[in-house]
Amino acid sequence: MTELRNNRHLTMERLLDLIGTAKVDTVIVAFTDMQGRLQGKRLHGQYFKDVVVPHGTEGCNYLLAVDVEMNTVDGYAISSWEKGYGDMEFVLDERTIRLLSHLPATAMVQCDLVWPDHSPVVQSPRTILTSQLDRVAERGWQALAGTELEFIAFDTTYEAAHDAGYRDLRPVNQYNVDYSILGTSRVEPLLREIRNTMYAAGLDVEGAKGECNFGQHEVGFLYADALTTADNHAVYKNVAKEIAAHQGKAITFMAKYNEREGSSCHIHLSLRGQDGELLFWKDGARTPLYDQFVAGILATVADFTLLYAPNINSYKRFADGSFAPTTIAWGLDNRTCAVRLVGHGAGARMENRIPGADVNPYLALAAMVAGGLHGIENELELEPPLEGNAYTSGRPKVPHTMQEAREAFSSSAIARATLGDEVVDHYANMADVELAAYNAAVTDWELHRGFERL
């Protein structure tokens, strides 16, 4: 029997029992798409039990070849009008079965994707992460990770926000509520329902805190193995939006909603032995392996920025003095650096501060593992820590545009050697599609600046 991630997850046997006694009547089967979103179907419990568990289910392969707005676009080798937009098969991962208590009698199962001949869909984000984690496991290690997502909440429905052109929206707080207990109390009905729903769904919830931008908050979760963390992250983002919508509110995980502070997804990562032995700390100090891992992450920042910052908007977040990084540097508990080292002993870990809340966690974690292993394999030396203000340090810059990040990713020998050509070409095309859409758009900024004055 598959080992449960914790006792709030369900075995398949238990889920089928709950369907048999009508305690569950709806099962969502979902995978994570290129943008990090859950895509799939809601199935009637009985159909899930009688047909899907024994025979499987499918979805159109365009789901890994569309843009944010679900437009069919050109340039993907695996999916096109010429290829007829056929199916991919969903492979249920029984370790992910959970109840979603904010919905009536509903459970969710997350899936991997295979082609009809059962070969893996290598471009699927979950497969990309699993491949890198297999490399970690081959060495007798495991990767532990935590993702910290910030969001901004508004006192409006998504529909009203849309109809207002996303202008003049009222955030749930009108001032900076960083660490403010009063600030979070004002939003507690929303935060509490998110925390408790996520706990019931198998996530280990730490708590919630206010952040700097108006209406900005963060719900924190304990670290877990990297695949569990990515699975939970995808479910959390979806559920948090659904709960907000139920309460007549809207939340956004855009990396940069306005000109104030953006929303981050700091990613914490460490390696352990398969039985939990420490690999990053020995005799009261960092190990050479830890330093090589961090050196590898730093050496590959440019190669993998596209996976840390996958949207046009992601790059607007990289602003000096905003707590989002702009330089490729590391420091000891230094929040101005791209990489911050924190903790000691069992808590010793690196924090990658580059990703925004719009990141796809599977892809970012895969990139970090690939970069870190590159550092270990090549025994890279870690430069001394940056002391003081990284923003004014003159260190090399994190790529500041999507075009730059796309070129660095596509021409990266490390990305191609670790992720494979099929993956690199697929995600370089995703960047080309976004860049083309952005370049074709005339923005508010241009109108305001030029309409009368130019």
Ligand SMILES: NC(=O)CC[C@H](N)C(=O)O
């Ligand atoms: N908590 C923080 O360090 C703030 C992070 C900041 N909001 C960012 O976008 O990176």
